[in-house]
Amino acid sequence: MRVRGRYLSPNGQPLSGSVTFRAPAQLTFPEADVILGGPVTVQLDAQGAVEVTLPATDAPDMDPSGWAYVLTEQLSGISAGRSYNIVLPAAYPDVDLADIAPTDPSKPNYVGVPGPQGPEGAPGSRIYSGTAAPDPALGVDGDVYVRYESVEFLGVTSTTVSTWQRTAGMWTQLGGDVRGAAWYVNDTSTSSASTRPGDMLLRTDTGDIWQRGPSGWGASIGNLKGPQGAPGAKGDQGETGPAGAPGAPGVVQSVNGVSAADVVLSAADVGALATTAAGSAGGVAQLDATGKVPAEQLPDTSGTGAVESVNGQSGVVVLAAADVGAAATSHTHTAAQVGAIATTARGAASGVASLDSSGRLPVEQLPSTTTRNTWAPAALGFQAWSCDPAHVSNPTTVKAAVLKRIYLSGIYISEPTPVNAVAIFARGWAGSSAVPAARFYAGIYNESGARVATSGQVSSLPAAGQITGTAPGGRNNHIGAVPVPLSGIVTLQPGRYWSAFLLSAGSATDFYYMHIQNESPSAPANFFLGSAFQRALCLDSQTSLPSTVNQSSGEVGLDPAIMALALV
Structure with a gap:
């Protein structure tokens, strides 16, 4: 079966993502000695199209039968992908998903129009x-x-x-x-x-x-018996042979060479030992009821089975621990004697630190110089951020994202951290329903400039400031965090990274972001020693996120964007 389809946004732009087809179980084809199993996932191409060849759901000699595929759509910018059942009979070898995908007439944003009724077919034979x-x-x-x-x-x-x-x-x-x-x-x-x-x-x-x-x-067309044949001639009688010598009726002539009317054989006549030889001198050993030779039949040099001595002691021997070079059961060894640390040293002064159930040091065991009770990204729903927004002066001039400019903000990761979204602090973003032409990219680069995560092209983002509980000023002016979903969860190991944000298509006033006011050829964040690491830079004339970036060729005299990483 050839199954195809094409997915576009309302303005005709190709969507990205994948379509997965799942059979309810493994499919067995006994005649072909083949078993098919597992889902089939097809990625949308650059035109938003998919095409795949699948077994028909009514293929002959298939077990099980009478089932349907479960089709799941995972499309960029559409958070809740559809999942529905389809049947692919062999009578229709070329199927377009647009012809069979289900709709929902209960939704108010469209009206289902019934098609014309076909002619009534003629009744078949009964x-x-x-x-x-x-x-x-x-x-x-x-x-x-x-x-x-x-x-x-x-x-x-x-x-x-x-x-x-x-x-x-x-x-x-x-x-x-x-x-x-x-x-x-x-x-x-x-x-x-x-x-x-x-x-x-x-x-x-x-x-x-x-x-x-x-x-x-x-x-009659034949007969099974056939005609009776004539009787054959009587044969001549043969000659009578000479009579043999009569034997003694009912008497054995010889047994093992012994000829007598009543033969009696001895053990020697049949190559056997007499029963009197068992246990007798010159005879054979006799086993007891346990299958062993009795002690009285053993030679004197083999002993009688009794222990003569144990560790030099005879008689009723009782050995002490010292007799066998062992410690007494009442003896207790200390941790120091076996080269170990006592359990009482765990978490004790001058002892060793203990880890909690997550494998980390408890806060109470950290030195007093460690900062406590301060605002951290996790306290506001993030995994990490480029800076604490509370320490940034509110800029007097609103700043719109420049079209085709990649904004890079440095983020430090101190422990393995899973993330699946890049969040940017928006100062005016009403959502894709209000600005449908805007297209976005987000991603993460490591310190060497290699891209470690990307969102792909995103055509739909929610409006900023719409989280429940947001004050009217943030809600009405669309100010707040806008998360751009990555293609999946990535776990960042300790090190320095850049979060990236790009407005790849749209107009120069589509997206306004919260920034750090900059008055010099380089942002104050670009203050470092040792190896260079610019925490704020940008790359212009980009239509998508490249696989690598070079910080030495970026622009550093910009107003840095405030970004964070999240796991949503």
């Missing part, structure tokens, strides 16, 4: 069955009747099947038994229950074979 001839009043022309008749054959009741068709108001038999000619047996005559030409009859009294013609049983 099939009847019974044990008697069809009733002349039954059915209409073109109908078919199947008659089942019980017939006794070789002492067993069997069934013959004939077919009839109604033509010109009458039922006409189409032929004989649809299973082929039947045999019948009778011992005295040619009468039988057969009414079909071609049936065969065997006369058991004469061996004659009959075949039924259109008007009844005809002449």
Whole structure:
């Protein structure tokens, strides 16, 4: 089956994402010795199109049967992808998803329009069955009747099947038994229950074979017995041979070379040992009830099985720990004696620190110089941020994102941190429903400039300042965090990173962002020693996020954007 489809945004721009087809179970094809399993995921191409070849849901010799694919759409900018069932019968080898995707008439943003009603099809032929001839009043022309008749054959009741068709108001038999000619047996005559030409009859009294013609049983067409042959001539009697010498009736002549009327054999005659040899001198050893040789039959040098001494002690021996070089059971070793740290040193002064259930040091074991009870990104729903926005003076001039300019803001990661979104502090973004032409990219680059995460092109973002509880000033002026979802969760290891934001399409006044006022050729954030790391820079003339960036070629005299990383 060829399945295809194309996904576009309302303004005709291709969407990105994937479409997944799942069968309900593994599909087994016994005739082909093949088992198919697992989902099939197809990525949308640059035109927003997908195309895939799949097994038909009614393919022959397939187990299970009678099932449907579960189709799931995961499209960029559409947070809740559809999931619905589709059936792909082999009668329709080329299917467009736009023709079979379900709609929801309960939603008010469109009206379902019913299509024209097709012409009524002509009724098909009907099939009847019974044990008697069809009733002349039954059915209409073109109908078919199947008659089942019980017939006794070789002492067993069997069934013959004939077919009839109604033509010109009458039922006409189409032929004989649809299973082929039947045999019948009778011992005295040619009468039988057969009414079909071609049936065969065997006369058991004469061996004659009959075949039924259109008007009844005809002449015999053969005989199983054949004519009786003439009796053969009597053979001559053979000569009588000489009589042998009579033997002694009921008496054995010899056994193992011993000839006597009553033979008695000894153990030696049959190569055996006498029963008196068991346990006797010069005989054989005899085993006791446990299958072992008794002590009295062992030689003197083998001992009697009793222990002579243990560790130099004889008699009733009782060994102490010192006798075998061991410590007494009552002896207790200290941690120092075995080169270990006592459990009492865990979390104690001058001891060792203990870890909590998450594998980290508890706060109470940190030195007093560590900053406590301060605002951190996690306190406001972020994983990390470029700076604490509360420490930034509110700029007097609003700043709009420059079209095709990538804004890069440095973020420091001190421990492994999972993230799946880049958030930018917006100062005027009413959402994609108000600004449909805007397109965005977001991503993360490591210190070497390699891209480690990206969102791909995003065509739909929510308005800023609409989180429940936002004050009217932020809500009405669309001020707040705008998260741009990445393509998946990425865990950042400790190090320095740049979060990236790009307005790739739209106009120069589509997106306003909160920034740090800058009055010099370089932002104050670009203050470092050792290896260079500019926390604020930008790259112009970009339509998407490149795979690598070079901070030495970026513009650093800009107003830095305030960004954060999140796990939403």
